[in-house]
Amino acid sequence: MVTSATSLGRSGLHDWIIQRITAVVLAAYVIYFLGFIFSAEVIEFSVWKHLFSQVWFKVFSLLALASIVFHAWIGMWIVSTDYIKPTGIRLVFQAFVILFCFACLIWGAQILWGV
Amino acid sequence: MKMKFSIYRYNPDTDTKPRMQDYELEVEEGSDMMVLDALLALKEQDSTLAFRRSCREGVCGSDGLNMNGKNGLACITPLSALKGNTVVIRPLPGLPVIRDLVVDMAQFYRQYEKVRPYLINNDEPPAREHLQSPEDRSKLDGLYECILCACCSTSCPSFWWNPDKFVGPSGLLQAYRFLIDSRDTETQSRLADLDDAYSVFRCRGIMNCVDVCPKGLNPTQAIGHIRSMLLKQGV
Numbered sequence: 001m002v003t004s005a006t007s008l009g010r011s012g013l014h015d016w017i018i019q020r021i022t023a024v025v026l027a028a029y030v031i032y033f034l035g036f037i038f039s040a041e042v043i044e045f046s047v048w049k050h051l052f053s054q055v056w057f058k059v060f061s062l063l064a065l066a067s068i069v070f071h072a073w074i075g076m077w078i079v080s081t082d083y084i085k086p087t088g089i090r091l092v093f094q095a096f097v098i099l100f101c102f103a104c105l106i107w108g109a110q111i112l113w114g115v
Numbered sequence: 116m117k118m119k120f121s122i123y124r125y126n127p128d129t130d131t132k133p134r135m136q137d138y139e140l141e142v143e144e145g146s147d148m149m150v151l152d153a154l155l156a157l158k159e160q161d162s163t164l165a166f167r168r169s170c171r172e173g174v175c176g177s178d179g180l181n182m183n184g185k186n187g188l189a190c191i192t193p194l195s196a197l198k199g200n201t202v203v204i205r206p207l208p209g210l211p212v213i214r215d216l217v218v219d220m221a222q223f224y225r226q227y228e229k230v231r232p233y234l235i236n237n238d239e240p241p242a243r244e245h246l247q248s249p250e251d252r253s254k255l256d257g258l259y260e261c262i263l264c265a266c267c268s269t270s271c272p273s274f275w276w277n278p279d280k281f282v283g284p285s286g287l288l289q290a291y292r293f294l295i296d297s298r299d300t301e302t303q304s305r306l307a308d309l310d311d312a313y314s315v316f317r318c319r320g321i322m323n324c325v326d327v328c329p330k331g332l333n334p335t336q337a338i339g340h341i342r343s344m345l346l347k348q349g350v
């Protein structure tokens with residue numbers, strides 16, 4: 001058993017499942033989004049505004065954003081533990097990634113509910 | 116026919132850093148020599164060349180080497196299987212070099228030790244022996260044959276980056292060998308020991324291990340089975 005304090009999940013399995021589920025959410029979001037763009041006759045401000053003013057789409061978008069954030073946290077944590085050996089630099093990098101992810105999540109939520 | 120060799124040399128007593136040394140060997144036309152026999156012939160030219168070997172028939176696992184960029188056992192790799200006009204021989208990658216082609220396997224064995232590679236049965240000892248059905252026994256096929264040559268673990272990038280934390284393909288193949296053994300009663304605690312972010316989950320499915328295993332084993336598949344066992348237990 002190897003302990004890790006800065007990973008998202010509390011076990012290897014936990015991280016692994018989160019990584020898989022968030023990937024599915026992101027795939028669904030991308031597919032829906034591309035479908036929307038290609039099926040729309042015109043894409044202009046009012047169409048965007050209508051799409052993003054529906055509550056279900058706000059929730060879907062926020063879910064996708066949260067998925068990116070969690071996916072990135074786990075992914076960047078793995079990259080940092082593979083390639084950054086000095087503990088200090090590794091910790092600073094991980095802290096930066098985690099804070100940046102949270103900032104994006106809060107900022108994104110604010111933008112989505114501002115529509 | 117003259118064959119060219121370029122061999123990794125390093126003697127910690129006299130060298131400050133490793134170097135590649137060129138050799139030439141007369142190989143009889145049509146004879147399909149193994150790399151180990153070529154190394155033994157080269158050692159007659161230059162007795163300072165150091166490497167490990169014992170059984171010379173792919174059983175003991177002591178002559179794992181990197182030949183033309185791919186890990187394998189020198190004793191069962193024919194020269195004809197190596198492309199190009201120079202055969203480049205290096206020690207197994209990722210492990211500390213003791214001298215020339217001899218590496219320090221301590222880190223590899225430490226991971227092996229971690230998975231408790233022996234049968235544990237806490238039940239009352241049976242009168243004669245622990246019996247196993249032929250079906251249960253057949254689950255160990257493709258697992259017990261590992262000779263611990265380290266060709267797989269030292270070809271795995273995840274093991275290069277975290278040799279102290281990632282168990283590696285060889286150790287995980289052995290871990291699964293005891294997880295799936297019907298006579299073992301420590302399945303739960305074995306699984307609990309493996310459920311961290313490194314031990315199993317650092318495997319990224321690169322499959323270098325499968326590509327190089329001289330015994331034709333499939334550590335990636337065993338790792339997949341361990342993951343499924345963890346999943347079944349954890350959700």
Ligand code: SF4
Nearest residue numbers: 271318319321322324
């Ligand atoms: S499949 Fe896993 S264990 Fe095998 S080489 Fe790739 S990362 Fe390493």
Ligand code: SF4
Nearest residue numbers: 261262264265267328
């Ligand atoms: S799994 Fe294959 S390559 Fe790995 S140590 Fe065992 S025999 Fe060698």
Ligand code: FES
Nearest residue numbers: 170171173176190
């Ligand atoms: S010398 Fe024993 S495996 Fe090659």
